[in-house]
Structure formats: structure tokens, C-alpha cells
Amino acid sequence: MNGKVRLSRREALKVGGVFAVGATVVLTTGVGTAGAAETGPADAGSNAGTGKRGDLARVTGVGGTGAGAARAGVLQVATPAAPVGNALRAAGEEVPYVGFPDNFTLRAGDLVTVTDQWPGVAMAAVPVCRWVTGVPKRQRNGDFTVAGRRVVESPLLREGKRIRVCLLDTELPDAQVLKTLAA
Structure with missing residues (x-):
């Protein structure tokens, strides 16, 4: 390309x-x-x-x-x-x-x-889906973000640890986590 x-x-x-x-x-x-x-x-x-x-x-x-x-x-x-x-x-x-x-x-x-x-x-x-790498962060309103993307809270997310996250593409404001891997 x-x-x-x-x-x-x-x-x-x-x-x-x-x-x-x-x-x-x-x-x-x-x-x-x-x-x-x-x-x-x-x-x-x-x-x-x-x-x-x-x-x-x-x-x-x-x-x-x-x-x-x-x-x-x-x-x-x-x-x-x-x-x-x-x-x-x-x-x-x-x-x-x-x-x-x-x-x-x-x-x-x-x-x-x-x-x-x-x-x-x-x-x-x-x-x-798409993979993003970052540190999951809980926002003041309770939402999570990873690499600047809003995500639905998931037991797969752990704050403070850099991980790779597979997010389901969506037209909604927050994506769902499909899988996580160590970064």
C-alpha cells in the first residue's frame, strides 16, 4: 500500500x-x-x-x-x-x-x-476487532479507557499494567474487550 x-x-x-x-x-x-x-x-x-x-x-x-x-x-x-x-x-x-x-x-x-x-x-x-496497547485507566465517571479508547468494564482489564487489548469494533461510544495479552 x-x-x-x-x-x-x-x-x-x-x-x-x-x-x-x-x-x-x-x-x-x-x-x-x-x-x-x-x-x-x-x-x-x-x-x-x-x-x-x-x-x-x-x-x-x-x-x-x-x-x-x-x-x-x-x-x-x-x-x-x-x-x-x-x-x-x-x-x-x-x-x-x-x-x-x-x-x-x-x-x-x-x-x-x-x-x-x-x-x-x-x-x-x-x-x-483491533488490537491496542496501553494501560487501562478508570475515569472519574467509572468508564475505562485503553490507549485513548473508551471500553466497557471487563474482568480482563487491570489498572496500572500495560497490556495488549483486543477490542470489538463498534459504532457505539465504548468498545467491548474480547481478549487481553501481556504487552
Whole structure:
């Protein structure tokens, strides 16, 4: 990538979507320092023209609506309408979510990638995340910050110790912690 041209993270993810899948593999396999970097995504266009799906989506609800009852492990997401063959993909859909820590609660406004490249499922919503390094600090109002980003309080955060924190991307003012590693 040309060092003089800079894309925002969200612009790059809208084009490619591959970064999120790569970051999720790193997160769930426990490979500590490889994968998503603090400096931004890898080649954003690397998924273009492959026929594979990797759409950035916003969570609009948790739990499916199938058969009149909510289904556990299913998200309602809004994705940009995009052509698939001669038809347009629906702007909203329900997909199972995978790659998140146990007991993790997604919120409307969190960002995921909808992909058909997750082993064992036809379609899945996986985390879109970024790693930041810093010292978690509790603010006067009770909020936490790490490297200047507001984060939801988590038992994974310890004040006064420099750590690497994997944050779920979100449109909300405060991000959720997916994982932490020693810095």
C-alpha cells in the first residue's frame, strides 16, 4: 500500500472484509501477536473477485425470530445491499455468530463480518476487532479507557499494567474487550 494514501479502518473493511476474518482466527486460536495490527488492516482489496463473502455488518439484534421464538446463537445484522449474481442480497438477515469468547454479549451497533468461510457453518457472523496497547485507566465517571479508547468494564482489564487489548469494533461510544495479552 502506498504510504502516502491512508484509508480509514472502516473504509478498508467495507472494501475487503478479509481483515476481520484473519483477526478472528488469531483471536480464537490464541496466536498472540500475529494478525490484526494497531497500524491498520492488511491489503483491503485482497478478497475482491474471489467469490467469497466477507461483508461488514452492523448488529441490529441478538437472537433470531424463526418460528416465533428467539434462537440462541443467532444475530440479526444489517449489511449493505450488494449484487449476488443477478439478484440483490437482502439488506438485513439472520446469521449464527461464532468466534466470540464464552458468555460474550453482543449489542446492537457492534460490527461483525458476515462470511461463508468459517469451518462447520454455511454462513456466520465473526468479530471485527483491533488490537491496542496501553494501560487501562478508570475515569472519574467509572468508564475505562485503553490507549485513548473508551471500553466497557471487563474482568480482563487491570489498572496500572500495560497490556495488549483486543477490542470489538463498534459504532457505539465504548468498545467491548474480547481478549487481553501481556504487552
